Amino acid sequence: MSYSLPCINEIKNNFISCNNWEEKYLYIIELGNQIPILSKKEYSSENFIPGCQSRVWISMKINSYNYIQFKGDSDSSIVKGLLTIIFIFYNKKTYNEIISFDIKSCFKKLNFNRYLTYSRIQGINIIIKTIKNKLTNLIINYKKINSNFIK
Amino acid sequence: MSFNIKIIRKQFPIFFNKINGRNLIYLDNAATVHKPKKVISALNNFYKNEYSSVNRGIYSLSINATNKMENIRYKISKFINAKYTEEIIFTKSTTESINLIANTWGLNNLLSYNNIIISEMEHHSNIIPWKILSTKIGFNIRIIPLNINGDLELNEISNLIDKNTRLISITYISNVLGTINPIKNIIKLAQKKNIITLVDGAQAIANKKVDVQNLNCDFFVFSGHKIFGPTGIGILYGKKKILESMPPWQGGGGMIMDIHKNKFIWEKIPWKFEAGSPNIAGIIGLGIAISWFMSFSIKDIINHNRFLTKYTLKKLNNIPNIKIFGKKEFSKNRIGIISFNLGKYHAYDIGSFLDQYGIAIRTGHHCSIPVMKYFNVTSMCRISFSIYNNKNDINFFIEKLIYINNLLSK
Numbered sequence: 001m002s003y004s005l006p007c008i009n010e011i012k013n014n015f016i017s018c019n020n021w022e023e024k025y026l027y028i029i030e031l032g033n034q035i036p037i038l039s040k041k042e043y044s045s046e047n048f049i050p051g052c053q054s055r056v057w058i059s060m061k062i063n064s065y066n067y068i069q070f071k072g073d074s075d076s077s078i079v080k081g082l083l084t085i086i087f088i089f090y091n092k093k094t095y096n097e098i099i100s101f102d103i104k105s106c107f108k109k110l111n112f113n114r115y116l117t118y119s120r121i122q123g124i125n126i127i128i129k130t131i132k133n134k135l136t137n138l139i140i141n142y143k144k145i146n147s148n149f150i151k
Numbered sequence: 152m153s154f155n156i157k158i159i160r161k162q163f164p165i166f167f168n169k170i171n172g173r174n175l176i177y178l179d180n181a182a183t184v185h186k187p188k189k190v191i192s193a194l195n196n197f198y199k200n201e202y203s204s205v206n207r208g209i210y211s212l213s214i215n216a217t218n219k220m221e222n223i224r225y226k227i228s229k230f231i232n233a234k235y236t237e238e239i240i241f242t243k244s245t246t247e248s249i250n251l252i253a254n255t256w257g258l259n260n261l262l263s264y265n266n267i268i269i270s271e272m273e274h275h276s277n278i279i280p281w282k283i284l285s286t287k288i289g290f291n292i293r294i295i296p297l298n299i300n301g302d303l304e305l306n307e308i309s310n311l312i313d314k315n316t317r318l319i320s321i322t323y324i325s326n327v328l329g330t331i332n333p334i335k336n337i338i339k340l341a342q343k344k345n346i347i348t349l350v351d352g353a354q355a356i357a358n359k360k361v362d363v364q365n366l367n368c369d370f371f372v373f374s375g376h377k378i379f380g381p382t383g384i385g386i387l388y389g390k391k392k393i394l395e396s397m398p399p400w401q402g403g404g405g406m407i408m409d410i411h412k413n414k415f416i417w418e419k420i421p422w423k424f425e426a427g428s429p430n431i432a433g434i435i436g437l438g439i440a441i442s443w444f445m446s447f448s449i450k451d452i453i454n455h456n457r458f459l460t461k462y463t464l465k466k467l468n469n470i471p472n473i474k475i476f477g478k479k480e481f482s483k484n485r486i487g488i489i490s491f492n493l494g495k496y497h498a499y500d501i502g503s504f505l506d507q508y509g510i511a512i513r514t515g516h517h518c519s520i521p522v523m524k525y526f527n528v529t530s531m532c533r534i535s536f537s538i539y540n541n542k543n544d545i546n547f548f549i550e551k552l553i554y555i556n557n558l559l560s561k
Contacts, residue, residue, distance in 0.1 A: 021507055026558065029500075053499050053515055055529060075529065076497035077559070117506065 005034060005088050008106070015110055025078065032080030035087065036071040043073070051126045053119065054079045058127070060135060062142055066094050068135065082124055085110075086131070095139050103128055154451035160539045162187040173509030176544045181326050181354060181488045181535035182513055183376045186440070190379060193439040197432050205431055206405050206422070216431060223438030224421070230441050231371065232362040233388055240387040240394070240421045241429055245353040246276040248372035248387035249320075251424060252349060253280035255397040256370075260317060260347075263289035267318040268311050268346075270332075271297040271525060272325045275518040277351045281320065295321070297525050301328035301477020301485070308340060318347045323355035327522045327533065328477035329460075329488030331359075338368050347393070353377055357537070358456060358486045360449045363388050375433060380440035384433030387424070394420045401426040452538060459536045459545060460487040466549045467491060470556065476526050487536035490517070493552065496559055498530040504555045510548055 006014070011031070018024045038047070042059045049056040054076030061069045070087040074080040089103050107124065116124075160166060165185045166175055177185065203212035205220050221236075228236045242248045261267070261284065269277060271294050281292055293311045296304045308319075319341045324331050338348045349370040352361060356373040363371045370393075375384035389397075399406055399417055403426035409416045417423045461481040467473050468480075472494035478485050493501050498514035505512055513533040516523045523529060534548065 022504075022558065025504065025507075026561075029559070053530065054497050074497075076499045078500050078503055079497075117503070120503070 005036075005084070005091060006031075007091075008088060011085065011088060012110060028081030028085070029077045030081070031084045031088075032074075032077055032082075035073065035080055035084045036069075038071050038073050042071065049127055049130050051130075052079065052123045056083065056127060058083070058131060058134075060131070060138055062095075062138065065092075067092050068095060068098060078120075079123070082120075083127070086124075086127065090131075095135055098135060099132060154447060154455065156455070156539065156541045160541070162189070163539055164188060164191065166539070170509040170511075171507055176508075176510040176547055178534040178536070178540070178544065178548060179511050179513045180537035180540070181517075181533065183382070184357065184379055184537045185539070186379060186381070186436075187443055189443050190381070190436050190440045194381060194432055194436050197435045201435075202431075205429060219438075220429065220431060220434050223434050223441075226438055226441060227386060230361075230445065231386075231388060232364050234364060235391050237420045238388055238391050238394065240389065240424045241434055242372075242385040242387050242424075243383055243430070244385035245351060245372050245374045245377075246385075248370075248385050249276055249349070249351070250280045251387060251400045252370055252372075252389075253284050255400045255424075256347070256393065257281070257284050257318075258288075259396075259398060261288050261290045265315050265317045266291040266293050266311075266313070267320060268293045268295060268308070268316060269320050270295040270303050270322065271521050272301075272303065272328060272330065272519065273320075273322055273521070274326050274351065274353070275520070276353075277320055277322060277349075278521070290317075294521075297522065301325065301330045303330075303332060305333065305337070308337065312340075312344055312346065316344065316346050318349065320349040320351070322351040322353075324358060324486055324488075325477075325519075325522075326354050326488065327490050327517045327519045327531070329485040329535075330477060331355075331484050331486060334368070335366055338366055342367065354486070354488070357444065358453070369393055375437040375440065378437075378440055378444055380437035381433045383430050384437050386437075391420070394424070397424075399423050399426070403427040447538070455538065456487045456536055457481070457483070459540055459542075460485070460489070462542060463487070463489060463534070463536075463545050463549075466545065470549075470553060472556065476522075476528075476531060488533065489535070490531040490533045492528065492531055493556055494560075496556075498532045500559075501532050501552070501555060504558075505548070505551060508547075508551045510551060512548075 014027055015024060018027055038057055038059055043057055047057045047059045049058060054074050056074045056079060058072040063069050072083045074083060089106055090098050163185050168175060201216060203216040205217040224239050225236045228239045233239060242251060267281060269292060285292055295307055298304055321332060323334055334350055341348045348368045350368045352371050352373040355361060357378040369390050371388040373386055376382045406418050406423050406426040407415050408418050464481050467475060474492045476490045492498060502512055502514035515530050517533055
C-alpha cells in the first residue's frame with residue numbers, strides 16, 4: 001500500500017513550493033488520488049466515519065510486520081487528500097506508535113491550517129479520534145485471536 | 152426610501168470588512184441576512200441608555216422599555232396584518248415557535264388515531280417537533296410529495312386528507328429550492344375540512360407581503376434574523392381563539408396572573424406564552440429592522456430578487472456540468488434561492504474554494520434531508536439573494552465557479 005505514497009518530507013517540501021493557496025488545495029486533491037482504495041465490501045457501516053460534512057470511510061488492518069495498513073475514501077476530494085496525509089503520517093507505524101504520535105502538531109507544521117475552515121479542522125480531529133478508538137478495538141480483537149502479537 | 156442598491160449596501164457595515172483579504176460576496180441569505188447600521192445602533196443605544204427589566208418595574212426605565220416592547224408587538228401585528236396585537240407572541244425563533252405549537256396545541260389536540268400533513272420540502276424545524284410528538288402520542292405524519300421541478304404534488308393533498316386529519320403544517324417558501332407554495336389555496340382546502348393550518352414563514356417574511364388575515368392561516372411563524380433583525384428573536388402569530396384555548400408551554404415568571412386555592416390562573420395572551428425574561432434587545436432590534444424594511448416598497452424588493460434570479464440562472468445554465476435542483480429556469484413561483492452541484496465535485500469542495508475568494512455560499516443538507524434524499528444526493532451548494540446583492544456579486548461568483556470548474560477538471 002505505502003510504496004507509491006510520498007514520505008512526510010516530500011509533502012512538506014511540496015507544500016512549501018506551492019506558490020499560493022490554490023496550488024496547495026490542488027496538491028491536497030492530487031494526494032487524494034493516490035489514496036489506497038477500498039474494495040466494494042469495505043464501504044460498510046463499520047468503516048463509515050460519522051460527524052463529517054462529507055462521507056468518509058476508513059478501513060484498518062494489521063499486517064505481518066504489525067504495522068497498521070490504512071485504506072480510505074471520501075466523496076469530498078479535499079477530505080480524501082487530508083485522509084491521505086493522515087495515512088502518510090501513520091505509515092509504517094505500529095499501534096503504540098500511532099497512539100503516542102502527535103499528528104495534530106505535524107499538521108500544524110505543514111502550515112496550511114490557515115486555509116482550512118474551523119469545521120474542516122474539527123472534521124480532521126474527529127477522524128483522528130475515531131481512528132484511534134477503532135484501532136484500540138482492532139488491537140483488542142487481534143490480541144484475542146493472535147497470541148503471538150508483539151507490541 | 153428609494154431603491155438604490157449602492158446606497159442600501161453602504162448601510163451594511165459588514166461589507167466594509169475583508170475576508171481572506173478580499174471583499175465579501177455574501178450569497179447565503181437564506182441562512183441569515185446581515186444587519187443595517189440602524190439595527191446595530193438601536194441595539195447599542197438600548198444597552199447604553201435604555202436597558203431595563205420589563206413587565207415588572209415601576210421606575211421610568213422599566214416602564215419605558217416595557218412600552219417600547221409592546222409598541223413593537225403592535226407594529227409587528229400591523230406588519231403582518233394580524234387582527235389583534237395579542238396574537239403576536241415573542242419567541243426565540245421559527246424553530247421555537249413550531250416547538251411551542253407542537254407542545255401546546257399539538258399535545259392538547261392530537262390523538263393516536265389522528266394524522267397531520269407536512270410536505271417533503273420542509274426544514275427540519277417543521278419535521279422533528281412533530282416526529283418527537285408522534286412518538287409520544289402515536290399519530291401519523293403524512294407527506295405531500297415533491298416533484299422534479301421542486302413543486303409539491305398538490306393533487307395529492309386531497310388523497311392525504313381524511314376525517315382524522317387535524318393539521319397541515321407547511322412552508323411558504325422552500326429554503327432549498329426557493330419554491331413558493333400556493334398556501335392560500337392549501338389553507339382554503341384545510342378550512343373546508345376544519346383542519347388547523349401552520350405556515351412556516353421563515354423564508355417568506357422578507358420576500359413577500361405577508362397578510363395573515365388574507366391567508367387565513369391559524370398559525371404563522373418566522374425568525375427575526377431573516378428580516379434584518381437580531382438573532383434570538385422569533386414571532387409566533389396565532390388566531391386569538393386558538394391561542395386562548397392552548398395551555399402554556401414554558402412555566403416561569405410573567406405568565407401567571409394568580410394562584411387561587413392551588414389552582415394556577417394563567418396570564419392572558421400573549422404573556423401566557425412568554426415565561427421568563429424576554430429578549431428585550433432582540434425585540435427592540437426587530438422593531439427597528441421591520442421599520443427599516445417597511446421603508447422600501449415590497450414590489451421593488453421582489454423585482455430586485457427576480458432580476459438577480461433570472462440573471463444568475465441564465466449564467467449558471469451556461470456551465471456545462473452544472474446541475475440545478477428544482478426549477479432550472481426563471482419562474483415567478485420561486486424566489487432567489489438556487490441549489491446546485493457542479494459535476495461530480497462535492498459541494499464542500501466547491502464551497503471551500505469559493506470561500507478563499509471571499510464568496511460565501513452554503514453547502515450541505517440545508518437541514519432538509521428529505522429534499523436531499525428525493526434528489527439522491529447527500530449535499531448541495533446553495534446561493535441566495537437579499538436586498539444588498541448586485542450584478543457584480545453574481546458576475547464574480549460565476550467567474551470563480553467557472554474557474555474552479557476548470558481547475559478541478561485538470
